[in-house]
Amino acid sequence: MRADARRNRERILAAALELFAEREPCVPMEDIARAAGVGVGTLYRHFPDRAELVEEIGADALRGLNAFVRERSAGDAPRWEVLRRVVEYCAGRPFALIKKLAEDGGTGRPERRALQRECGALLAGLVADAQREGTLRRDVTPSEVVDLLGVVVCRPGARADDPLTTVMMDGLRARTPHG
Template identity: 45%
Template sequence: MTDGIRMRADARRNRDQLIAAARTLFAEIGPDVPMEEIARRAGCGIGTLYRRFPDRASLIRAVGLDNLQRILVAARAAAAEETDPWQALRRVVRLSLDLRLSMRLSVSADEAPESFHRDPAAAAARREILDLLDELVGAAQRQGSLRTDVGAGDVLGMVIMTIRPLPGFDEDHRDLLTERCLGLVLDALGTGGGEALPGRPLGLADVFPFAAG
């Protein structure tokens, strides 16, 4: 391995370690955790951190994008590995637990940049996740496993309301309650009965205008 290749490999490893440390600390403490603590957890010097990420906003962008891409990879795997679209949809819905970090970064950090929402890579990842969700909803309905009076917008809206962090909630029971609520949402989405819903099924563009683009 040449010196140049080794240096690039070291730089990539440092960047990955910093993102992993920041992701963990953002989830544990919040996006205002001291940058020095992130560097310490990553096993890097503070100078290395600032060479890779010149400010907190750039680190938040990197962690948010990394989180979206991880969810996308797992969602692709669920769609490819499951022959039953309803089971694939259930797996994708449960991946929404990982969305909590992105939501926390977007709503609670002073430095959470609006540019993250317009970032082309982040937008492409969100678009593919939404398209995959839409396809699975349609396939599960055609199969007869998912009730027909809901749309992908209903599914995503219910999931986001379920995983949205509640201020002052007991942290020790938050994850368990969220998982239990997601289980109830999935049961309600099945074709096992229940009251008819008011109005028409909501599509992604009805609930999230950016999904129309």
């Protein structure tokens, strides 16, 4: 892809993400093109329809999350700290949109479904590591923790410091006999 075409695509994705966050995914495609500073024809050359645009936003967000989890998990930081940073990373990203895609019955592109499975496996591995480390409760399974993370961080307005996220993290933290 040519450099200018790549820049246009990135601007379209960024504009769509911003507008979707403000007004939901029903934003007219013309508004997205205008916000990106491109013509409607350019938008449609990159994304023939809204579903394709939303799918790409979801896949892009999942690629970023998977890379973030892999990168942070490769270091020596305590696993609880890595999990906390993952939750912080998720704030402000379009995970509510991705969850809505799945709930609306859309099967999605195979790439997005594969990225979601990879994400679940990476997070379950991180949770299991935190449990072995003794920093995350052992009375919930890694898949249950991943499901809980999905409920809390995959909602509109989720933030790392909001009350629901704070309560979830406090509840998952292993307690020492004196803590």
